[in-house]
Amino acid sequence: MEAMGDTKERILLTALRLFARDGYEAVSVSGIAGELGVTKGALYRHYRSKRDIFESILARMERRDAEQADAHDLPEGTREETEDAYRGATLDDMVDFGKTMFRYWTEDEFASQFRKMLTLEQFRGAEMGALYQQYLGSGPLGYMTDLLATAGVPQPRREAARFYAPMFLLCSVYDGAEDRAAALSLADELLEDERARLKAITQKSGNEG
C-alpha cells in the first residue's frame, strides 16, 4: 500500500493553478483532469469532491503559513522594553519581514497562486472574505500596527498603512506587469525609505518622551 503520493499532489497543484486563474466555480472537474491527462473519475480516488480539493488547498496554505511563521520569529515583544536599540532592531526586522513577505506573495509559486485564488473568492460569503482579510488585508495591517506600536512609533495604524500599502499595491501591479523586476526593485526602494523614515520618527519620539 501507500504507493501513490504523487498524483494527489499534482491534482492539488493543478487545481490551484486553475482556481487562481478562473475562480473556483469557473473551473470544472473535467478541466482539472484534462490538464493532468487523466479522466475525471480518477480525481475521485483522491478527493471526495471538488470542494474537498479546494479545502485541501486552504489547509495546505495554513500549514505553509505556520511553518514560515516559525522560521521568521518576529518577537511577541512586550511594550516594556522601550530602549532605542530594541526599537531600531524591531524596525529592521519589520523591513526585512516586509521584503521577504513581498517576495513570498509574488515569486513563490504556491503562495502567488493562492493569493490570486483568494482574491477571486473574497466576496463569496463571509468565510472567504475573512480569509482574504486575514492573509492579505487587515491581517498583515493589524500585525504591523502592533509591531510599530511596540517599537514606539507614534500613530502606528497610520504608519502601518503607509508601510504595508505599497507592497499590497505592487503585488497587483506585479501580476499584470511585463517588467516584474522593476516592480520588485521599486518595492525594495520604498521599504528602504520607510526604514529610514520610521527610525527618524521613533528617535524623535524617544528623545521627547
Added chain:
Amino acid sequence: MEAMGDTKERILLTALRLFARDGYEAVSVSGIAGELGVTKGALYRHYRSKRDIFESILARMERRDAEQADAHDLPEGTREETEDAYRGATLDDMVDFGKTMFRYWTEDEFASQFRKMLTLEQFRGAEMGALYQQYLGSGPLGYMTDLLATAGVPQPRREAARFYAPMFLLCSVYDGAEDRAAALSLADELLEDERARLKAITQKSGNEG
C-alpha cells in the same frame, strides 16, 4: 413605442451586483432573472446573450468614467510652467482628486461593484487584465506619476506609489471592514499627510534647481 427603459436597466444593475459577488461564470442567467422576479426568457428580449450584459456593463463604466473625467478636469499640463505656485496648485488638485477617487470606488454603488467585478475577472485573459490595470492598477499609478513629474516632484514613480498605494489598500480593507467610516477617515488623513510631504519635497527641489 419606447415604453420600457426600466427593465433593461434593472437587469444590468442586478447582473453587476451578482457578477461583483460571485464572478461572471458563477452567475447564471436564471439567477439574474430570479433576482428580478421574472423568467430567464425575458432577459433575452433586452440582451442578446449573457456576455452582452457583461459588455454593456463595461460600456456603461466607460461612459461614466468619461463623464467624471470631464467634471474633474485635471490639467494636461505642460512641463514648461514650473513656478512654485503652479506646482502647489497641481499638488492640491492631486490630493483632492485622490479623495474624490477613493470615495468614488468605495461609496458609489455602481463603481464599487464594478471594481469588485473587475477584481474577480482580472486573471481571465489579457483583455480583462488590461482593464483591471487601466482602472485600478498601473493606470492610476502611471497617471499620478505623470502629474507628480509635471509638478516637479523628484522620483515621481516612487512618490506616486506612496501616494496611491494607501487608497488602493484601503479600498480592499473597506470592503471587509465593519467600521467603514474609520477606513474613510484614515484615507483622508494619509492623503493630507502626503499633501504636506509632497509640498515640502517640491519646495526643496524647486529652490535647489
Added chain:
DNA sequence: TGTGGAAGTAAACGGTCGTTTACATTATGG
C-alpha cells in the same frame, strides 16, 4: 375598435456540470 409590436412565460434544445457506478489494469506482499 381593431392591429401590431413589445414584454413575458413555459417548455424544450443540446451540452456540460459534479458525482456515482461497474469494470479493467496494475502492483505488491504473504
Added chain:
DNA sequence: CCATAATGTAAACGACCGTTTACTTCCACA
C-alpha cells in the same frame, strides 16, 4: 502465484447551463 488493494477508464446519472422557440398578454395608436 495468487489474493488484494490501489489506481484508472468509460459510461451513465440527474441537474443545471445558455439559448431558442412557440405561445400568451397587453397596451399604444390609426
